Amino acid sequence: MTIKEIQNELIEDFSFFEDWMSKYEYIIQLGKELPLINEAYKTDDLLIKGCQSRVWLHADYQDGKVVxxxxxxxxxxxxxxxxMIKVLSNQxxxxxxxxxxxxxDEIGLKEHLSPTRANGLVSMVKQMKLYAMALSAKV
Structure with missing residues (x-):
């Protein structure tokens, strides 16, 4: 699936929820389903800068795609x-x-996040794009 198709699917998924409590529960559920990162990658150099919470992000290059x-x-x-991984991984x-x-924006996420979480989300996206850039330079 393309990034656009995945985003459209997520927009559709979120449209089924009546209120933001339900949407948050769905987001939490997605977090619980996140495949665990290898403990070896939980290092300070893989922490995303700009996130209030600690977020470790690792990128791997497999078969021409970033995982x-x-x-x-x-x-x-x-x-x-x-x-973010659902949308950008394996691309x-x-x-x-x-x-x-x-x-x-479509699912209303930005306006329902605290400013620090919204900044963290921007930092996440930025970091994922930086990893993709670095990995594409290696090819």
Whole structure:
């Protein structure tokens, strides 16, 4: 699936929820389903700068695609990083770098996050795009 198709699917998924409590529960559920990052990658150099909570993000290059794994010590943040991985993992570096992540606004996420969480989300996206850029340079 393309980044655009995944975003459209997420927008549709979120449209089923009546209120933000239900949407938060869904985000938390996604966080619980996040494949665990290898403990070896839970190092300070893999922490995302700008996140209030601790978020570790690792990128790997497999078969021409970037594969992200992550973890966080905060349940909502873990859900947010899980959303980003759902959209950007297993995609080609150039597609990640050029992606326009409109689903964040479409599902109303930005306006329902505290300013520090919203900043953290921006930092997450920035870091994922930087990893994709670095990995595409290696190819």
């Amino acid at each position: 992200f794994t992550a973890d966080s010590d905060a349940i909502i943040t873990k859900g947010l990083v899980s959303l 080609q570096p150039k597609d990640i770098v050029n992606s326009e992540l409109y689903f964040i």
